[in-house]
Amino acid sequence: MKVNDRMSKSLVCLAVFILFLFASLFYTGTIDYRSSFSLFDSPLSKPNPCFTEESDIGPLKVYMYDLEMKYNVGFLKGSSHYNAPPVTIDTLPKWPKYTGLRKQHSVEYWMLASLLSSIDDQTREAVRVFDPESANVFFVPFFSSLSYNTYYRHGNDSEVKYDDELQAEIVDFLQKSEHWKRSAGRDHVIPMHHPNAFKRYREKVNAAIFIVADFGRPPPTVSNLRKDVVAPYAHVVETFEADDNSDPYESRTTLLFFRGRTDRKDDGKDRQQMKDMLSGQKDVVFEAAGISGKGVNESTNGMRLSKFCLHPAGDTPSSCRLFDAIVSHCVPVIVSDKIELPFEDELDYTKFSMFFSREEAKKEGYMLDQLRSVSKARWVEMWGYLKNISHHFEYQYPPKKGDAVNMIWREVKHKLPATQLDVHRNRRLKVPDWWR
Numbered sequence: 001m002k003v004n005d006r007m008s009k010s011l012v013c014l015a016v017f018i019l020f021l022f023a024s025l026f027y028t029g030t031i032d033y034r035s036s037f038s039l040f041d042s043p044l045s046k047p048n049p050c051f052t053e054e055s056d057i058g059p060l061k062v063y064m065y066d067l068e069m070k071y072n073v074g075f076l077k078g079s080s081h082y083n084a085p086p087v088t089i090d091t092l093p094k095w096p097k098y099t100g101l102r103k104q105h106s107v108e109y110w111m112l113a114s115l116l117s118s119i120d121d122q123t124r125e126a127v128r129v130f131d132p133e134s135a136n137v138f139f140v141p142f143f144s145s146l147s148y149n150t151y152y153r154h155g156n157d158s159e160v161k162y163d164d165e166l167q168a169e170i171v172d173f174l175q176k177s178e179h180w181k182r183s184a185g186r187d188h189v190i191p192m193h194h195p196n197a198f199k200r201y202r203e204k205v206n207a208a209i210f211i212v213a214d215f216g217r218p219p220p221t222v223s224n225l226r227k228d229v230v231a232p233y234a235h236v237v238e239t240f241e242a243d244d245n246s247d248p249y250e251s252r253t254t255l256l257f258f259r260g261r262t263d264r265k266d267d268g269k270d271r272q273q274m275k276d277m278l279s280g281q282k283d284v285v286f287e288a289a290g291i292s293g294k295g296v297n298e299s300t301n302g303m304r305l306s307k308f309c310l311h312p313a314g315d316t317p318s319s320c321r322l323f324d325a326i327v328s329h330c331v332p333v334i335v336s337d338k339i340e341l342p343f344e345d346e347l348d349y350t351k352f353s354m355f356f357s358r359e360e361a362k363k364e365g366y367m368l369d370q371l372r373s374v375s376k377a378r379w380v381e382m383w384g385y386l387k388n389i390s391h392h393f394e395y396q397y398p399p400k401k402g403d404a405v406n407m408i409w410r411e412v413k414h415k416l417p418a419t420q421l422d423v424h425r426n427r428r429l430k431v432p433d434w435w436r
Contacts, residue, residue, distance in 0.1 A: 059125055059127045060412060060413045062135060062136065062189075062409075063128070063129055063130070063131075063137075063139070064128055064138075064141055065140055065177075066086040067086060068085065068086060069082060069085070069087055070082065070166070071170065072087065072108070072112060072146075073112075073143070077093065081162070089116045092113060092116055095110075105194040106395065107211055107231045107234070107408065108143045108144065108145060109146070110395040110405045111189075111191060111409075112139075113405075114397070114405045114406070115127075115128040115139065116128070117398050117399060121398075125406040125409035126412075126413075136413070137189050138179050138187060138188045139189045140170065140191075142191075144167070144190070144192050144194070144197035145197040147163050147166055147167075148196050148197045150163075152196070164200050167198055167201045168200075171204045171205060174205060175204075182423075183426060186207045186426065188208040189209045189211065190205060190208045191210075191231075192211065192223075193211060194213070196217065203222055206221065209227055210228040211408065212230060213233060213316070214317045214318040214339065215228075215317070215338070216266070216318070227422075228415075229412055230340050230344075231408050231411075232343075233320040233322075235326070236320055236324055237303065237327065237328060238300055239327040239328075240304055240327060240329050248329075249307065249380055252304075252307045254284070254285050254305050254306040255306070255308060255371060256278070256307075256309070256371060257305075258274075258278070258312075258321075259286075259298065260288070260314075261314075262288040264314050264315050268312070270312055270313065270362060271312050274312060274335075274362070277362070278310075285306070300328070303324060303330040304328050304330070308331050309332055309333065310333045311333060311335065312336065313335065313336035313338075313339065313358075317340070318336065323393050326390050326393050327394070329383055330386075331353065331379065331382045331383065333353070333356065333371065335357075342393075342407070342408075343411065345411075345414060346410075347392070351382065352382045352385040352389065353382075354370070356370075392404060
């Protein structure tokens with residue numbers, strides 16, 4: 001917290017305390033003006049007007065439900081429907097190195113792992129507590145994205161049914177929980193990063209804080225920016241650790257790079273039109289290809305040799321490609337009218353990204369003219385900014401200061417004032433919320 005912010009909060013607290021003291025003097029008769037002020041005719045309760053320093057800047061206190069492994073890391077054990085007692089730091093499996101699309105939506109694994117960490121690090125944004133009464137939020141360690149990718153996405157009818165059963169069991173478990181009932185789930189955190197994760201029963205738990213990739217699939221009454229947290233995809237390409245070239249602008253000989261699928265749905269259909277316009281243009285690489293071991297290597301090399309990396313919308317407003325570009329220090333060119341970005345209350349993406357509307361991107365020659373007009377000094381400034389902020393998009397265990405999982409927990413903490421408002425309203429409402 002900045003010094004000026006702390007001073008402002010201290011002054012506010014002091015003013016409230018003085019007001020309370022003055023009111024107390026009226027009430028106790030030390031200053032006998034009560035006949036003129038009916039406000040003080042009834043006893044005053046002890047106020048708690050300000051957050052304490054600990055609650056204001058301390059780590060988020062998270063109570064994690066003890067779920068059997070079949071709901072989370074059991075998916076990583078290699079055998080179908082694996083089950084065991086709740087995971088501990090000793091039984092936590094490592095995330096497999098080569099998992100393709102599964103890795104992109106692995107945020108649920110890293111959030112669980114961060115709460116199991118026993119490292120006493122004062123920079124952690126969230127710590128696990130075992131007393132639910134002391135918790136700020138409740139974490140539901142159900143790997144809904146991995147369940148979808150394991151059982152639903154390529155499964156047969158029986159496997160699809162199993163994914164549905166797991167979702168139903170989680171909903172039933174939560175609705176019977178006293179902690180859930182107390183707030184109607186508003187102070188619960190549920191990862192749903194894949195756009196189709198938990199899709200059967202989302203509306204049953206839509207008061208909770210969801211961890212999502214974007215808002216492309218669920219309706220606004222189910223998932224929205226007010227209550228939910230946008231988390232980055234886990235990048236697929238390796239981080240460019242040795243990016244210390246004395247002249248990075250000249251060493252990156254490609255102006256604009258894209259490598260990915262062009263057969264997408266919804267806004268992603270623009271990819272084919274951009275391919276027709278950009279393929280064969282000078283200093284442009286536009287390759288229609290999927291993800292594979294060889295493809296990842298080619299994407300890694302291509303991004304590291306490019307000044308700008310194209311990030312058009314996929315089947316939903318976002319895709320993993322943006323975060324591959326960030327860790328490659330390749331200035332992202334974002335084409336998506338409905339995208340919401342991770343950590344945007346703290347990061348100004350205009351300092352390290354270029355933005356185009358869908359219509360602008362489809363104007364012949366417009367986007368390339370704009371990119372070519374960016375001066376070397378401006379590009380180097382954006383490149384340097386990328387190098388400074390790329391650590392915010394790293395998932396790792398143990399977690400480190402300012403990395404992706406710590407930033408996500410910070411975002412959850414930022415949602416708490418609105419969450420607390422909802423919890424308090426829920427306790428006094430006689431009828432359900434009108435908008436639910």
